Amino acid sequence: MRRLRVFESISIDGYFCDAHGDMQWAHAGADDPEFISWVGGNASGGGELLFGRVTYDHMRAWWTTLQAAAAMPVVAKGMNAATKWVASRSLQGAGGLDWSGARLLDGDAVAAVRALKQSGGPGITLLGSGSLAAQLGAAGLVDEYQLVIVPVALGGGRTIFSGERKLALQHSRTFKNGRVVVTYAA
Amino acid sequence: MRRLRVFESISIDGYFCDAHGDMQWAHAGADDPEFISWVGGNASGGGELLFGRVTYDHMRAWWTTLQAAAAMPVVAKGMNAATKWVASRSLQGAGGLDWSGARLLDGDAVAAVRALKQSGGPGITLLGSGSLAAQLGAAGLVDEYQLVIVPVALGGGRTIFSGERKLALQHSRTFKNGRVVVTYAA
Numbered sequence: 001m002r003r004l005r006v007f008e009s010i011s012i013d014g015y016f017c018d019a020h021g022d023m024q025w026a027h028a029g030a031d032d033p034e035f036i037s038w039v040g041g042n043a044s045g046g047g048e049l050l051f052g053r054v055t056y057d058h059m060r061a062w063w064t065t066l067q068a069a070a071a072m073p074v075v076a077k078g079m080n081a082a083t084k085w086v087a088s089r090s091l092q093g094a095g096g097l098d099w100s101g102a103r104l105l106d107g108d109a110v111a112a113v114r115a116l117k118q119s120g121g122p123g124i125t126l127l128g129s130g131s132l133a134a135q136l137g138a139a140g141l142v143d144e145y146q147l148v149i150v151p152v153a154l155g156g157g158r159t160i161f162s163g164e165r166k167l168a169l170q171h172s173r174t175f176k177n178g179r180v181v182v183t184y185a186a
Numbered sequence: 187m188r189r190l191r192v193f194e195s196i197s198i199d200g201y202f203c204d205a206h207g208d209m210q211w212a213h214a215g216a217d218d219p220e221f222i223s224w225v226g227g228n229a230s231g232g233g234e235l236l237f238g239r240v241t242y243d244h245m246r247a248w249w250t251t252l253q254a255a256a257a258m259p260v261v262a263k264g265m266n267a268a269t270k271w272v273a274s275r276s277l278q279g280a281g282g283l284d285w286s287g288a289r290l291l292d293g294d295a296v297a298a299v300r301a302l303k304q305s306g307g308p309g310i311t312l313l314g315s316g317s318l319a320a321q322l323g324a325a326g327l328v329d330e331y332q333l334v335i336v337p338v339a340l341g342g343g344r345t346i347f348s349g350e351r352k353l354a355l356q357h358s359r360t361f362k363n364g365r366v367v368v369t370y371a372a
């Protein structure tokens with residue numbers, strides 16, 4: 001069984017996006033060199049990636065640019081080279097996936113990810129895609145949560161958890177940009 | 187101007203109580219000796235305390251027992267000796283405050299705490315009392331948030347923040363019981 005890690009930026013009050021769906025707050029201060037280096041190391045682990053369709057569109061729009069390659073070369077290289085699974089009912093066929101390494105998971109996302117985990121291969125990291133993270137967590141398919149706590153309170157928004165669940169802290173790390181990364185086993 | 191610190195246990199998804207108002211989840215694993223020692227040091231700083239009425243009732247019911255004195259002697263001594271301000275419209279007069287050092291803040295809580303901060307004296311720490319924390323935060327009266335992130339996701343509940351606000355991480359510390367304490371300046 002492949003392991004599935006959810007990697008998510010959240011606010012101090014636990015939201016992955018604000019009440020309007022905005023995630024711009026998560027980018028402030030993300031240009032800290034030590035933080036970028038850590039993200040780069042994290043992104044070059046050789047695993048596969050998983051997105052919902054909205055996050056896929058945002059990721060493709062950014063990581064395929066020259067600006068991204070200049071700003072974060074290690075991460076950009078990893079993102080463009082990696083196998084990227086995209087859970088979507090609206091993108092049918094390869095025509096919708098114009099990014100190298102992108103592969104469609106169509107139909108029911110929970111069933112598709114369960115089958116993907118049961119197939120052979122490396123670990124899978126879900127980036128962003130908070131709605132998909134919530135669905136997969138509720139279905140018991142998430143093995144690890146790696147959460148970047150951004151020093152912003154939002155006052156409202158959407159969360160990746162549904163229902164009460166104890167987790168086990170594995171690791172934490174603090175960056176000069178005020179982010180605290182906490183890793184929990186589910 | 188006295189400084190006001192909010193000290194709160196929150197879930198990974200940012201709630202101080204679950205959807206039913208329950209806070210029992212915050213106690214699991216709290217018997218870690220290193221954590222107890224830290225709480226003790228934190229509680230013996232010579233400051234004054236602030237509660238809402240519900241938290242006051244819970245605190246008084248526990249910290250005045252022999253069990254509390256045996257389980258956490260340093261904290262119990264500090265809690266019983268400290269000046270404890272209680273924001274309440276329903277407790278009128280000293281008759282309702284049957285705990286040594288407890289003093290009533292009646293009338294509007296925000297106005298009362300603003301006046302308290304402007305009076306001379308040591309720093310003030312609000313413990314628990316999530317509704318009061320939210321009111322005071324919205325009024326700009328909170329100077330510092332010290333949050334104990336308990337390794338539990340709740341999936342719903344109430345939060346101490348309203349509206350978007352950037353905070354500055356001052357410090358973080360991780361305990362073997364899976365709690366991560368993060369301190370932010372407001």
